[in-house]
Amino acid sequence: IMTTSVLYPVSNSYRDNKSLNGLWQFKFDPQKVGPAEHWERGLTDTISMPVPGSFADLFTDRESRDYTGDFWYQTDFYVPRDWDEQTLLVRFGSLTHRAVIYCNGVEITTHEGGFLPVVADITAAVNAVTVNHLVIKLNNELSEATLPVGTTKTLPTGRLVAQPYFDFFNYAGIQRNVWLMTLPKQAITDFDTVTTLQATTATLQYHVQSATGTITAQLCDADGQVVAENTGVAGKLVVSNPHLWQVRHAYLYTLKLQLQVAGQLVDAYQTSIGLRTVAVHGEQILINDEPVYLKGYAKHEDFDVLGKAFNWSIVKRDFECMKWTNANCFRTSHYPYAEEWYQMADAEGFLVIDEVPAVGMMQSTQNFADAGKGKFTHFFETPTVPTLKHNHITQVNEMIQRDKNHPCVFAWSLFNEPETTSTEAATYFKDIFKAARAADVQQRPCTGAFEKNSQPDTCQVYPLCDFICLNRYYGWYINSGESFDEATVAFKAELDQWQAKHLHKPFVFSEFGTDNLVTEHKLPSVMWSQEYQNEFLQLYFDIFDEYSFIQGELIWNFADFQTNQGVLRVNGNRKGIFTRERQPKDAAFLVKKRWE
Ligand code: GCB
Numbered sequence: 314i315m316t317t318s319v320l321y322p323v324s325n326s327y328r329d330n331k332s333l334n335g336l337w338q339f340k341f342d343p344q345k346v347g348p349a350e351h352w353e354r355g356l357t358d359t360i361s362m363p364v365p366g367s368f369a370d371l372f373t374d375r376e377s378r379d380y381t382g383d384f385w386y387q388t389d390f391y392v393p394r395d396w397d398e399q400t401l402l403v404r405f406g407s408l409t410h411r412a413v414i415y416c417n418g419v420e421i422t423t424h425e426g427g428f429l430p431v432v433a434d435i436t437a438a439v440n441a442v443t444v445n446h447l448v449i450k451l452n453n454e455l456s457e458a459t460l461p462v463g464t465t466k467t468l469p470t471g472r473l474v475a476q477p478y479f480d481f482f483n484y485a486g487i488q489r490n491v492w493l494m495t496l497p498k499q500a501i502t503d504f505d506t507v508t509t510l511q512a513t514t515a516t517l518q519y520h521v522q523s524a525t526g527t528i529t530a531q532l533c534d535a536d537g538q539v540v541a542e543n544t545g546v547a548g549k550l551v552v553s554n555p556h557l558w559q560v561r562h563a564y565l566y567t568l569k570l571q572l573q574v575a576g577q578l579v580d581a582y583q584t585s586i587g588l589r590t591v592a593v594h595g596e597q598i599l600i601n602d603e604p605v606y607l608k609g610y611a612k613h614e615d616f617d618v619l620g621k622a623f624n625w626s627i628v629k630r631d632f633e634c635m636k637w638t639n640a641n642c643f644r645t646s647h648y649p650y651a652e653e654w655y656q657m658a659d660a661e662g663f664l665v666i667d668e669v670p671a672v673g674m675m676q677s678t679q680n681f682a683d684a685g686k687g688k689f690t691h692f693f694e695t696p697t698v699p700t701l702k703h704n705h706i707t708q709v710n711e712m713i714q715r716d717k718n719h720p721c722v723f724a725w726s727l728f729n730e731p732e733t734t735s736t737e738a739a740t741y742f743k744d745i746f747k748a749a750r751a752a753d754v755q756q757r758p759c760t761g762a763f764e765k766n767s768q769p770d771t772c773q774v775y776p777l778c779d780f781i782c783l784n785r786y787y788g789w790y791i792n793s794g795e796s797f798d799e800a801t802v803a804f805k806a807e808l809d810q811w812q813a814k815h816l817h818k819p820f821v822f823s824e825f826g827t828d829n830l831v832t833e834h835k836l837p838s839v840m841w842s843q844e845y846q847n848e849f850l851q852l853y854f855d856i857f858d859e860y861s862f863i864q865g866e867l868i869w870n871f872a873d874f875q876t877n878q879g880v881l882r883v884n885g886n887r888k889g890i891f892t893r894e895r896q897p898k899d900a901a902f903l904v905k906k907r908w909e
Contacts, residue, residue, distance in 0.1 A: 318502035319430045319715055320582060321652055322404060322492045327580045329396065333388055333403070333447070333491040337364045342383040342450075343472070353415035353448050356387045364388070364491060365406070367484035367620025370875075381465055381473040386449045386487055392439055399495040401439055405431040406489025406623060406651050408451055410459065415448040425704060426460060427453075427485065428648035428670050429711040453485035458697040459704050461647065462673030475877075478673030479647060479729075480681040480886060481613055482875040484620035489651045497580045499524035501572050505754045506718050508588045510601065515555035515588045519568070520547040520754070526574035532586070533567045540566070557601050558587025558720040561641050563662035565720075585659055587720025593758050593779045595817050596862045600664070600723065607664065607865025608908045609640035610890065611824055614650050615874035617893055623651040630895050631871065632661055638890070638901060639908035644782075644823055644867050646762070647672035647729045649712045658721035665721040666760070666782075666823070666867075669708050671745075674701075674731030675764075682881055686790050689766055693737035702741060706748045713752040724757055725749050726823075730764035730784060731774075739773035746777045762823040765791075769810040780864070781816070784824035788849045794840050801852060808860055821865035825853050826888040828881075831898055841887075843899040850900055854907055868904065 322330040339362030342352070362368060364386070369378045392401065403414070409427030413420060416438035424431040439445050455463030455475050463477040475483040503522040508515055521528045523546070532541040532550045541550035556564035565585040572580040589601055597604040612631070614621045628651075635643065641664060645654070648670035658665050676690045677683045683690065709727060716722045727745050732738055742761075749759050758779035763772060765785065775781050785807075788800035811820065829846045838844035850868070857863045873889035876882045885893070890901045 317432070318402075318496065318500070319404075319432055319711075320501075320503065321584070322494045323583055325581050325583065327497050327578075328495060328582070329393075330492045330494040331390075331393065333390060333493050334364055335388070336361045337487070338362070338387040339368070340385045341377070341380055342385060343380075345383050347383060347385055347450060351418070352385055353413075353420065353450070354418040355446050356385055356448065359387065362386065362486070363622070364487045365489050365624075366486055366622045367488050368486045369482065369484055370618050370620050376472065379474050381454055381475045381483075383450060383452050384486075386451065388447050389444050390447065390493060391444060392441055392493075396495050397441055399497060400434060400500065401436045402494050402496060403433045403435055403447060404492045404494055405487060406491070407431070408449065409453060409485040409488055409621070410455075411452050413450040415446075415450075417446055418448075426670065426708045426711070428650075429708060429715060430652075449487065451485065451487070453483060455483065456697070457676075457695060458700040460670040460672075460701070460708055462671075462701070463678075476678050477877055478675060478677055478680045480876050481615065481647070482620070482877060482885075484615075484875075486622075488621045489623045490653075499526060499572065499574050500580045501528075501570055501582045503714070504570060504582075504718070506568070506586060507755050508590055510557075510588075510590055513553060515552045515557065517541070517550040517552070517568070517586065517588060518548070519550065521570055523572050523580070524574065526572050526579065529571045529573070531569040533569060535565065537567075552588065555588050558589040558659075559662060560600055560605055560664060561662040563587060563660055563720070565659060584718065585656070586718065587659060589720050591723045591755070591757055593819060596819050596864065598723075598758070598780060598819050598864050604864075605641070605664070607642040607821055607867060609635060609642035609663075609867050610871035611644045611646040611867050611869050612650075612871040613646065613874045614648075614654075615872070615893070620875070623653065625653065627895075628654055628657055632657055632663070634891055634895055634897075635663070635871070636661065638905040642666070642865065642867060643871065644668060644726060644762075646824075646870075649716065652715065655716060655719045655721055659719055663721055664723050665719070666724045666726050667712060667716050667722045668726035668729065668762075669705070669712050671705055671708075671728040672730065674728065678877075679879070679881070680730070682790055686765065689734065690732060691735070692732040693735055693741050698737075698741065702744065705745055709745060709749050710752050713749065717753060717755065722757065724780070725753070725759050726761055726782065727759060728761040730762060733763060733767045733774040734771045736773065742774045742777055760821075768807065769814055778818070780819040780821055782821045782823035784869070785822065786825065788852060789827045789840075797848075801856070804853075804856055805859075808856065812860060812862065816862070818862070819864035820860075820862050821867065822853070822857065822863065823867050824869035825866075826850070826869035828883070828887040829898065830883065830887055831892055846898070846900045847903050850903060
């Protein structure tokens with residue numbers, strides 16, 4: 314149990330952490346000779362590499378930027394003198410996309426999936442007084458058996474290149490924070506919380522996993538006053554006249570857990586907790602029993618030079634920009650983000666649709682355009698599907714385990730734009746939804762983002778969703794330019810069909826938008842101009858207002874971002890409301906006004 318604890322590092326009298334971020338050693342392994350040559354014992358002929366970092370955009374040559382295959386990292390560390398007698402963990406926010414971790418030449422653990430934490434228990438492998446070598450073998454190849462989905466091509470020169478079935482650059486590396494951390498030998502390893510509301514009280518039901526002992530739980534208000542207390546591994550903390558966690562008006566309590574063994578305090582864990590409920594009722598999404606209309610963005614972890622490297626300043630700036638446009642929500646398209654994003658969302662009162670990296674489940678390297686047009690491509694009939702499904706379910710479980718106690722997370726998105734019209738797809742997703750529902754004690758709504766091919770009369774997966782998320786590009790990938798008048802007609806025809814089904818479920822637009830360049834202005838508008846983006850958005854806004862079941866609008870995308878190269882991409886995807894530098898395009902002012 315100990316090694317699987319993914320609780321975010323905290324420090325207190327029983328726990329300590331030391332950041333291992335910094336400049337590590339790095340080496341590509343195109344011939345995959347590392348294991349045979351025992352690179353795990355220590356790398357030679359290395360270059361330096363920042364951690365956290367995405368390696369791609371730090372290089373000036375194409376081969377390195379586009380490198381696909383195995384690559385290795387190493388750092389050396391000492392264990393602080395007073396850290397003996399404790400469990401020692403190395404915790405990575407993520408390792409993209411898969412990794413083997415070695416300490417002093419000994420294999421500690423492996424992990425598949427590039428967007429969730431990896432925890433390695435190195436207690437038995439460390440030297441207490443001499444230097445320790447931490448070596449990681451990573452791999453960033455894409456296939457149809459792992460998430461996110463794509464393929465890997467061998468060029469005539471023998472080089473491998475990634476061919477994503479998705480529309481963002483395949484950044485890889487040690488992209489998030491790395492900690493060396495201690496846990497007491499007898500520790501708290503996990504906990505769940507569920508809030509319910511009564512007339513004048515709120516009840517936080519908790520359940521703790523730990524070594525055998527006595528658990529005490531305290532809830533403290535923002536002034537540090539204890540407002541509720543209980544003893545037992547599970548129990549209720551009842552708060553009278555509670556400050557609820559409200560959308561864009563967050564209030565955070567601190568939950569303090571303590572473990573006693575044989576009358577001795579041995580461990581403690583503390584975390585922010587928001588008291589709030591989530592429900593879907595008829596056509597409405599309810600937070601604390603009040604309907605909420607989602608206003609905001611689908612995002613990416615993406616920035617110039619940094620790629621997908623975690624950086625607090627980007628997080629801060631993005632929240633400031635989102636707040637400036639009066640947004641209240643974002644979707645973590647198309648993978649779970651670094652945990653620090655959710656910490657800030659908790660504090661700022663943002664709602665988050667948390668998405669697993671199930672993107673590209675449609676055989677196409679121009680997936681974005683094909684999806685926008687509604688092209689059918691087979692997917693769930695291939696022999697790799699059982700392995701893919703296993704990985705998908707594992708990552709749903711890991712995401713829910715990591716994020717379940719964040720008040721900001723109000724829904725799980727279990728996919729983006731898969732093929733959904735075959736019976737194979739229906740069977741596949743039934744099991745994915747089952748796994749998610751079984752994993753979440755809060756029973757948050759489950760959804761997924763549907764592309765154009767998933768229509769009211771063809772889609773076999775939408776009935777699994779508690780609310781339905783649509784990605785639509787009428788007026789961009791289809792009915793665009795001089796045919797723009799068709800967009801209204803086609804879009805409304807589809808919405809009328811959904812309406813005629815009387816589903817009594819909320820619909821959220823999880824994507825809509827147009828590419829444009831900040832340099833391009835044109836009257837009358839043309840595609841790629843800022844005026845065209847505004848006209849497109851206004852058309853969508855007007856249509857949304859006509860249908861009562863539409864309960865949210867998340868624009869594609871918050872900011873411009875890097876993608877693979879292609880004739881439809883101008884140094885990346887340009888559908889941002891903000892530029893990649895996080896400055897407003899014209900549309901930002903339109904959106905800000907609408908969401909006021
Ligand atoms: C989509 C995808 C998203 C793309 C977007 C686009 O449907 O979900 O990943 O980036 O369209 O801009 O084409």
